[in-house]
Amino acid sequence: MTETMTDCPLDLAEALARTGGDQDFLRELLEMLVDDVPGRITSIRQAVAQQDADTVRAEAHTLKGAAANLAAARLAELALAVEQCGRSGELDGVEPLLAGIERESERVGSFARTLSP
Amino acid sequence: MRILIAEDERVSRALLRRALERIQHEVVAVTDGLEAWNHIVDESADIRVVIADWMMPGLDGLELTRRIRNAGFQHYVYVIMLTSRGQQQDINEGLSAGADDYVIKPFDPHELFFRVRNGLRIVDLEEQLAARNRELEQIAMLDGLTGIPNRRAFDQDLGRRILESQRYRRPFALLMLDIDCFKAYNDTLGHAAGDSALRRIAHVLKRALRGTDDVYRYGGEEFACILPETDEDGAMLVAERLREAVEREKLAHPGYRHGIVTVSVGVTVHRPQHPDSPSWIVENADRALYCAKKSGRNRVSGPTTATTTHQQAPTTSR
Numbered sequence: 001m002t003e004t005m006t007d008c009p010l011d012l013a014e015a016l017a018r019t020g021g022d023q024d025f026l027r028e029l030l031e032m033l034v035d036d037v038p039g040r041i042t043s044i045r046q047a048v049a050q051q052d053a054d055t056v057r058a059e060a061h062t063l064k065g066a067a068a069n070l071a072a073a074r075l076a077e078l079a080l081a082v083e084q085c086g087r088s089g090e091l092d093g094v095e096p097l098l099a100g101i102e103r104e105s106e107r108v109g110s111f112a113r114t115l116s117p
Numbered sequence: 118m119r120i121l122i123a124e125d126e127r128v129s130r131a132l133l134r135r136a137l138e139r140i141q142h143e144v145v146a147v148t149d150g151l152e153a154w155n156h157i158v159d160e161s162a163d164i165r166v167v168i169a170d171w172m173m174p175g176l177d178g179l180e181l182t183r184r185i186r187n188a189g190f191q192h193y194v195y196v197i198m199l200t201s202r203g204q205q206q207d208i209n210e211g212l213s214a215g216a217d218d219y220v221i222k223p224f225d226p227h228e229l230f231f232r233v234r235n236g237l238r239i240v241d242l243e244e245q246l247a248a249r250n251r252e253l254e255q256i257a258m259l260d261g262l263t264g265i266p267n268r269r270a271f272d273q274d275l276g277r278r279i280l281e282s283q284r285y286r287r288p289f290a291l292l293m294l295d296i297d298c299f300k301a302y303n304d305t306l307g308h309a310a311g312d313s314a315l316r317r318i319a320h321v322l323k324r325a326l327r328g329t330d331d332v333y334r335y336g337g338e339e340f341a342c343i344l345p346e347t348d349e350d351g352a353m354l355v356a357e358r359l360r361e362a363v364e365r366e367k368l369a370h371p372g373y374r375h376g377i378v379t380v381s382v383g384v385t386v387h388r389p390q391h392p393d394s395p396s397w398i399v400e401n402a403d404r405a406l407y408c409a410k411k412s413g414r415n416r417v418s419g420p421t422t423a424t425t426t427h428q429q430a431p432t433t434s435r
Contacts, residue, residue: 010373017225017226018132018223018224018226019132019226020135020136020226021133022135025135028131029128029131029132032127032128032131032166033128038129058172060124061172061201062126062172064201065126065129065201065222065223066126066127066128068201068222068223069129069132069222069223069224070128070221070223073299086335
């Protein structure tokens with residue numbers, strides 16, 4: 001693997017512990033996680049437009065959970081920040097975080113592809 | 118027995134499924150709380166362990182747990198809550214709502230496996246206990262000596278027969294049978310012989326009855342028979358058949374003038390037009406039995422009271 005620890009969007013050792021050491025399964029789950037991100041971002045944006053803070057919170061919470069399950073710490077942190085915006089009702093802060101989530105999700109996706117299929 | 122996973126997020130769902138791969142029971146996964154509830158109330162789904170995410174659309178894990186605990190199911194449903202790290206308040210609320218255990222997300226697959234296995238152990242224990250209780254309930258309804266239903270079963274069945282009789286407007290008959298001079302039998306042959314005679318008579322009565330009739334050991338040397346859907350004529354015929362069946366056994370009874378074991382039988386019929394209390398029905402049969410005894414034993418005596426449709430003198434056969 002060419003990535004250094006700082007490049008790695010997830011804690012591989014921990015992620016593998018969660019999947020019982022199964023790399024293929026981890027790759028499958030990471031792809032699931034990444035595949036779901038665009039849909040979640042779309043619904044968060046819609047919810048922001050409709051000032052629907054609770055949907056923002058719920059969607060971000062689910063994304064946070066999925067990312068945390070696979071030890072994708074940075075993605076989970078960004079999702080948590082969105083969740084907190086939803087909780088506090090300060091929806092102006094959401095959009096910049098979404099851009100970060102998109103970037104981080106791409107990194108997770110590239111990393112997943114480096115895992116042997 | 119099945120395990121239900123209620124989790125709306127698919128990565129988590131896949132991890133849960135994988136963690137439970139080695140469990141011997143089928144795992145069903147649903148994506149919202151209402152769907153989970155529909156599975157749990159469906160008896161045929163046989164859901165006994167539920168792993169429920171705290172936050173779900175439809176019905177959240179907390180509400181789902183509350184519903185399970187308030188439903189009063191016959192069997193125990195073991196609930197494991199899934200919560201996010203650090204939500205102590207969630208954990209407390211979940212446990213107070215009746216969750217048996219919780220797992221914090223992100224979870225270690227081995228931990229989850231062990232917790233589910235522990236849950237299955239509790240469910241198994243509960244099931245064994247329930248089966249044992251059912252067994253004991255049945256035993257509690259049987260007479261230890263003769264193996265036929267006992268007085269407790271009689272009281273229960275008589276109450277039910279009265280209700281049925283009223284509801285379907287059908288009569289039923291009650292026979293009270295008493296072994297003649299049984300005290301003398303015990304005194305001359307001993308209690309072991311007495312026990313053996315009781316067992317033999319119980320068996321004879323059971324065999325001589327029709328399939329829908331029931332015989333009980335009422336107490337001591339007294340037996341009771343409930344004959345559903347039976348009027349006086351039918352009841353007198355059955356009673357006479359029972360008396361004959363006992364007589365035909367020719368069980369030696371040296372302390373009694375007949376020389377063999379015989380029974381006296383009192384007959385009463387309960388009619389829905391004249392609903393009576395259980396104790397009054399038994400009293401009627403006892404009164405008839407007393408007549409049978411008084412008029413020489415080894416005979417059948419019919420209804421003697423004003424509760425029958427027409428007033429009549431005691432009818433005694435033989």
